Amino acid sequence: MRKKMITVNDKFQNGYTYELTAPVGRNFHPDFKPELTPKEMLALGVFGGKYMTDCKKEFPQSWFTRAKLSPDHHDDTVNFFHKHASQPLKVWQKKGWINEAHDPRGWFQWYCRYYMGRRLPVEDERQINRWKAIRRHISQIKKNCRRKDLTCRPAQRQAVLHWAYDSRKM
Numbered sequence: 001m002r003k004k005m006i007t008v009n010d011k012f013q014n015g016y017t018y019e020l021t022a023p024v025g026r027n028f029h030p031d032f033k034p035e036l037t038p039k040e041m042l043a044l045g046v047f048g049g050k051y052m053t054d055c056k057k058e059f060p061q062s063w064f065t066r067a068k069l070s071p072d073h074h075d076d077t078v079n080f081f082h083k084h085a086s087q088p089l090k091v092w093q094k095k096g097w098i099n100e101a102h103d104p105r106g107w108f109q110w111y112c113r114y115y116m117g118r119r120l121p122v123e124d125e126r127q128i129n130r131w132k133a134i135r136r137h138i139s140q141i142k143k144n145c146r147r148k149d150l151t152c153r154p155a156q157r158q159a160v161l162h163w164a165y166d167s168r169k170m
Contacts, residue, residue: 006118010055012104020117028114032128034164038112042067046162047086048074051108059112080168081150085158097130099123107131111164134163141170 008016025037036044042052042063049070056064068078076084092098092106102123103109110127137160145152150168157167 004117006058006116008055008058010058012055016102018102018113018118018120021119022117024117025115029124029128032131034111034131035166035169036161036164038108038115039063039067041108041161041164042069044068044161045078045080046158047079047108048076048084049078050074051105052112055105059116079158080161081154081158083155083158085155086162099126108162131163134160134165138165138167138170141167145170 004020006018006020008014008018028034038059039062043066045068049068050073052059052064052067053069053071070078076082079085089098089106093100098104098106099110102120103113107127107130110123111131114124114127137156141153141156141160148169150157157170160167160170
């Protein structure tokens with residue numbers, strides 16, 4: 001694969017450059033098995049539609065063809081489960097969950113860049129461990145809900161959807 005450099009100029013980063021070293025959507029860490037692609041997540045409705053509105057140039061246009069976005073404000077009605085299921089960015093920053101140098105928007109930004117082929121071994125390991133930790137919520141859904149009962153625990157289902165787990169199938 002020929003390596004490609006990406007330069008980001010958006011609301012959160014100016015002049016940030018990274019290299020794509022893996023094929024798109026392939027060569028993931030063996031412990032990282034997301035059930036949804038970024039494109040699928042955006043089409044289902046995640047993060048109140050606000051998350052990716054100013055950085056479309058960085059990612060394939062096809063990701064946004066059916067994306068449920070809300071450029072002006074966070075809107076839970078565009079979320080698949082119509083529930084608020086995320087904390088404000090300031091909370092994530094305060095808890096140290098954000099790597100300001102690489103992914104100031106958080107996990108989903110990391111996942112989009114990872115999916116496209118960026119590899120940062122230390123950061124990848126940290127984010128994959130955070131992704132694996134979400135399984136506790138999946139256990140709660142499975143323990144307390146009938147299979148595919150999408151009315152059971154909708155906020156928790158939306159939350160795991162934000163982490164590329166397909167909670168519609170649980």
